[in-house]
Amino acid sequence: MKKIEDLFRAQAASPTETIGLFNGAVGFRVPEYQRPYDWARDNITRLFSDCLNGFHRLGTSGNADAFTFLGTLILVKDERQEASFGGVSVAIVDGQQRLTTLTLLACALVERMTLLSKKIDTLPFSEAARGWLKAEVEDWIRELTECAIGSQKLKGHKTYPFPRIVRAGDQRGKSAAEAEYRSALGKFLNSFGEYVNGDEGEFQPPSLGSGSEASKLGDNFSLIRELIKSLNDPEWYETAECEIVPIEWISRAGYRALFERLNDTLHSDSDQNSALSELIKTSAAQDLVRTLLFAAYFSRCIVLTRVITDDESAAFDIFDALNSTGEPLTAIETLKPRVIQYENGRGGYGGSASEEQFARLKRFVDEAYPETAAKQSETKALIVSFGLLIEGQKLAENLSAQRNFLRTRYDKAASVSRENAQRFVRQIADVAEVRHQYWTTHGIETLANFHDQSRLDEIQQLVAFLNATKSNLVLPIIARYWRPDLKQAGDEKFLQVIRAVTAFLVLRRAATGTTASIDSDFRAIMAPLGTNKFGLNAGVDKTNALMDISALRAAFRTLLAKSKAKIAEREKWISQTIDNPLYQQSKEIARFMLLIAADGAQPSTTELGCWNKIGVKSSANDVYLDYKTWRSPNYATVEHVAPDSEQHLDWDKDIYKNSIIRHTLGNLCLLPAKENGAIGNGSWAKKRLFYRALTETTEAGQQARFEEAAAQGMKFSNSTRQILKDAKRLPLLDPLVMVDEWTVATISARGRNIAGHVWDRLWPWLS
Numbered sequence: 001m002k003k004i005e006d007l008f009r010a011q012a013a014s015p016t017e018t019i020g021l022f023n024g025a026v027g028f029r030v031p032e033y034q035r036p037y038d039w040a041r042d043n044i045t046r047l048f049s050d051c052l053n054g055f056h057r058l059g060t061s062g063n064a065d066a067f068t069f070l071g072t073l074i075l076v077k078d079e080r081q082e083a084s085f086g087g088v089s090v091a092i093v094d095g096q097q098r099l100t101t102l103t104l105l106a107c108a109l110v111e112r113m114t115l116l117s118k119k120i121d122t123l124p125f126s127e128a129a130r131g132w133l134k135a136e137v138e139d140w141i142r143e144l145t146e147c148a149i150g151s152q153k154l155k156g157h158k159t160y161p162f163p164r165i166v167r168a169g170d171q172r173g174k175s176a177a178e179a180e181y182r183s184a185l186g187k188f189l190n191s192f193g194e195y196v197n198g199d200e201g202e203f204q205p206p207s208l209g210s211g212s213e214a215s216k217l218g219d220n221f222s223l224i225r226e227l228i229k230s231l232n233d234p235e236w237y238e239t240a241e242c243e244i245v246p247i248e249w250i251s252r253a254g255y256r257a258l259f260e261r262l263n264d265t266l267h268s269d270s271d272q273n274s275a276l277s278e279l280i281k282t283s284a285a286q287d288l289v290r291t292l293l294f295a296a297y298f299s300r301c302i303v304l305t306r307v308i309t310d311d312e313s314a315a316f317d318i319f320d321a322l323n324s325t326g327e328p329l330t331a332i333e334t335l336k337p338r339v340i341q342y343e344n345g346r347g348g349y350g351g352s353a354s355e356e357q358f359a360r361l362k363r364f365v366d367e368a369y370p371e372t373a374a375k376q377s378e379t380k381a382l383i384v385s386f387g388l389l390i391e392g393q394k395l396a397e398n399l400s401a402q403r404n405f406l407r408t409r410y411d412k413a414a415s416v417s418r419e420n421a422q423r424f425v426r427q428i429a430d431v432a433e434v435r436h437q438y439w440t441t442h443g444i445e446t447l448a449n450f451h452d453q454s455r456l457d458e459i460q461q462l463v464a465f466l467n468a469t470k471s472n473l474v475l476p477i478i479a480r481y482w483r484p485d486l487k488q489a490g491d492e493k494f495l496q497v498i499r500a501v502t503a504f505l506v507l508r509r510a511a512t513g514t515t516a517s518i519d520s521d522f523r524a525i526m527a528p529l530g531t532n533k534f535g536l537n538a539g540v541d542k543t544n545a546l547m548d549i550s551a552l553r554a555a556f557r558t559l560l561a562k563s564k565a566k567i568a569e570r571e572k573w574i575s576q577t578i579d580n581p582l583y584q585q586s587k588e589i590a591r592f593m594l595l596i597a598a599d600g601a602q603p604s605t606t607e608l609g610c611w612n613k614i615g616v617k618s619s620a621n622d623v624y625l626d627y628k629t630w631r632s633p634n635y636a637t638v639e640h641v642a643p644d645s646e647q648h649l650d651w652d653k654d655i656y657k658n659s660i661i662r663h664t665l666g667n668l669c670l671l672p673a674k675e676n677g678a679i680g681n682g683s684w685a686k687k688r689l690f691y692r693a694l695t696e697t698t699e700a701g702q703q704a705r706f707e708e709a710a711a712q713g714m715k716f717s718n719s720t721r722q723i724l725k726d727a728k729r730l731p732l733l734d735p736l737v738m739v740d741e742w743t744v745a746t747i748s749a750r751g752r753n754i755a756g757h758v759w760d761r762l763w764p765w766l767s
Contacts, residue, residue, distance in 0.1 A: 013306045015102055015147050016299045018073065019164060021308070025087035027150060029078055030096045030185075032168035036213040037185065037220075039097045044220055047101060048227045052242040053401050055297045058254035059245060065404035066254060068302045070098055075308040084173035086152035087162060095304070096165075100185065101220070102302070103165055106147040107192050108224045109295045111203045113141050116288040123285050129275040132265040137288070139261060140295045141196075147299070149193040161197070163189030184214035188221070231294055232287045238520055241396035247286045250293060251276045258296035330379040331402040332361060332428065338407060339425060346418050353422040360429040364436040378435075381472070386431045388476035390424070392527035392537035409540050416541050427538060434479040438463045439472075444627075450486045455495045460627040462498045466505065468588045473522035474501050480526075480536055480546065496549045496765075503762040504556040509589050510758070511565035511573050513580035521559045525552075532562065553766045560766075570759050577758075578751035581663030587638040590668050594732075595635070596761050597754040599625040603735040609746055610735055610753035624732065625761075634728050635670035641687070642667050642742055650683035652743045661744060666751025670732055684742045685712065692737045694730045 019026060030037075047070065054068035073095035081089050092099060117137045120130060151159045152174055162172045162179075163186055170186035173179035181187045191206040205221065208214035230236035237244045249255055256262065256276070266272045279289050336358060343349035365382065369375040380397040387395030387405060395405055406428075414421035437443035437450065444460050444467075451459050466474055481497045483489060508518055529535035534555040536547050547555070560567035567573050582590040600622050601611035616622075629635060642655045642662050655661050682690070686709070693705040702725065739746055 009309070010305065010307045012303050014300055015106065015302055015304075016143060018304060018306055019147050019150070021090070022088040024146070024150065025152070026164075027082075027085060027087040027089050027162055027172055028075070028099060028165040029082075029089050029091050029170075030100075030165065030167040031091050031093075034092070034096055036216070037097065037100050038212070038216055039101055039220060041220075041223060043097070044101060044223055045227070047098070048105075048224075049240060049242045049396060050398050050400075051298065051302060052231075052240075052294075053396055053398055054301060055294055056243050056245055057401070057404075058297065058301065059249040059252050062254055065400070065408075066301065069400055070102075070302060070304055071095065072305045072307060073099060075306065077308070077310050082172050084171065084178035085162065086154070086160075086174050087150060087172070089172075090308070092165075098304070099165060101224075102298075103148050103189070104217075104221050104224050105228075105298065106144045107189075107203070108221065108228045109291070109298060110141055110144045110148070110196065111225070112228045112291055113137055113144075113288070113295060115201065116291060117141075119284070120288070123282055125278050125282070125285075126275070128266060128271060129278045132261060132275055133279070133285075133288075135261045135265055136259055137292060140292060140299070143299055144295055145196050148189055149196065161193040163193065165189065184208035184211070184217045188217060228291070232290050238517055241394075241398070243394060245290060245293070247290065248280050250279060250289060255293055258293050258300065260296070330365075330376055331383050331399060331406050332365065332379055334403050335406045335410060338410060339421075342410075342414055342421060343418075354425045357422070357425040357429040361432055364429070364432040368436060382428075382432055382435060385435065385472070385475045385479065386428055388473065388523060388526045388537070389431055389479050390427060390538050391540055392523070392533075392535070394523055412540050420541065423543070424540070430482065430484070431475070431479050433484070434482050435475060438478060439467055439475065450484075451491050451494075452487060455491055457627050458625075459491075459495055459498055461625065461630050462502050464627060464630055465588065465592050466498075466502060469505065469509075469586065471505055471518075471522075473519050474505070476526050477501055477522065477536065480538060493549055497552065499765040500549070500553050500556055503765040504560065506589060506592060506758065506762055507567055507573065507766075508560060508563060508565075509586055510580065510582065510593065510755070511567050511576040512563060513582070513585045517563070521563070524559065525555055532558065556766050570756070570763070573759055574752055574755040577755045578665055578748065579660070580665075581660045582665050583638060583640065583663035583668055590665060591635070591638050591670060593665060593754060593758045594638070594668065594670055595624045595629065597757040598732050599623060599761075601757070603738060604753075607749060607753060608735070609739040609750045611757060613757065633672050634730060635672070635732060637671055637673045638668055639671050640667055641669055641736065642684070642747070650685075652741070654744045655742075655747070661747060664747060664751055665754050666747035666749070669736060671730070688737060688739070691733045695733050695737055697729060699725070 050070070051068045054066060058066040074093040075090045076093055078089040078091045117134070120134055120137070123130070125133070146164075148164055150162045150164050152162055154160055154174060160174050163170075163181070166172060166181065166186040166189070167183035169182045171178070171180040179190070181190045187206055187208055192203060195203045205218060208218055230240075232244075234244055245255075251273070262272055262275075266275055279285055339354050339358070340349045343352050343354050349355055365375060365378060369378045376399075380399070380402065383402045383406065384395050384397060387393045387402075390409065393405075395402065410421065410424055413424040437447060444464055447460055447463075448456055463478075478497065478501065481494050486494060504521075505518075508521070509515065524532055525534050526537045527533040527535070528537060534547065534551075535544065536552070538544055557568070565573070565576050567576075582593075597611050600616065601613045602616050602622070604610040604612040606612075623629070624635075640662055642651050644662055655667075661667065689705055689709045689712075693702050696702040696705060735750075
């Protein structure tokens, strides 16, 4: 029987160490039984974000969390060595998608550094700093090139390049005559080898052939190129799940260690510090420096668990075992043993406040999401919310980063006191309960457990709306003001918070039309105090004071004023809002605004198609901004009045001269889905009769509408007539039936009327 150490060898290895197998002569081969290279865009962006998160952590930690762990690579020495190949062929049993992507990433980094390095001579550096930087760039380009292109030793001192990774059907050789590359991957890397030995600008990939794999390889390399360029783009990080490394951090120990020629080229500490200072101060060098450091991080700090064996059956057994264990433990599950250990050293975990909070977590996470994948997904989203709540930190849904975040922050909290450690765990459970109660339909239905009856309906309606807009980053703000005994302690302030969040979201989205930077604004509310950062986070090693509601409103007003739309004044906001194609940008925002305008209003007799609230005595029948209406199918869909299609000539042609007008607020209404489908894209005359039938208060009145339509040559089908007879009366359509002609002027006036009512309702929530 073989010994374990004779069967396989397992080792954590960086990309550079991985290609160092067999004294650097290793050539990876994807066997024919493997599926094609088909990683999706999400796989690649996730891998890149994971690497950037580790790259950023390197500036604050020298521990294992500064590395990026990318799973297992299972290799078996290929029994069928390539006949004309001077290296050692190794088959990839598992990990070909990751290894191929990392190889493409190495190519893109080599190309990018090659292009950026051309301007070194133009930079205002001292000769010492310039010489050192050139040496660093040349070394890292050489090392990353070796991750993609190996070198075979021939007779004498001659060498010949080879692609590090090929697929079945490719043949690596000791000369161009002996080598043959049929796969897209083989062709690509062979061409890249020619590129690095030339003196070209950008790398021009060769024709990769037809088929999905060739297309995927080309598309993914283009994506990786763009991601590498985004490494230095602050705007890209706005929506990315990672943070840019500030250029001044390059003098920190973690990054300084990546400059491997620093000590060799510049011998004194003062010379080294002076050179680093030159790099930091020279803005024109920052793209190159950050890219160079990331390339070094890629080579040294990305980690694969490499398992290699000579026995192919053993390789498959290892592969099967690794893939039969299911989903990994969640970040909360890996925190629990640490909490138990801490509590047992201070009076015991059993019966402690921490045990009670883990029981809550079990109820709101484990029991609410019994499926493993769903539990993992919910836990990741929960920790993102918790990271903002506790520290105002942007945290990715990366399992390793989240585990490290909980572990290190818990230790920091526990170093203060046991009470503080228990507060940390309690706040995780609080966020879990808030997510359960305010972000699921079942939870919203049971909010009577937490709110006074006088405020219950409004809170249910507002959080249901926020949920519908998928504005997940409002959750930490809500959670900061929430407590389990909210009903007993009083929930008036909590309602004011919900109102302020809602008002900010609607006014911001309606005026700008997009979600651009709004997540950054919500993060700014939670972030530690600074310029346009407002310090609502709870704190780890101490309990931060809770921001007063007036201060929260002021913070939201500040963010509105500094937004692209510079929102601070009613008429300007209305003018901006009515010109946005809200139907395309957010139907949920448009739906909410249409309900606000109708709430407590009556159809205007002077501005046809509009609502009037001046001097109106509202009744129960005039209430539209409530939870029942929001959930009702009667006003479930946002629809166009003048149809979206331009093919209908029975409408005012001016509406279709501008592709935006038909999608603006003034041309939208709310209908049940079935009723809207019945009328389709009929003329205004027919649609108006349809609306009148839906607003009639009696069956006789509705029958009169049918007869009126028939007299004008417009016959409703039997199915449409039945829908109208079965439908509820829809008073929200009352203003529309008063309009004789549907024109651009009607749309503009109606949009301005609706937006005005929205501002008048929401702005007081922020002032």
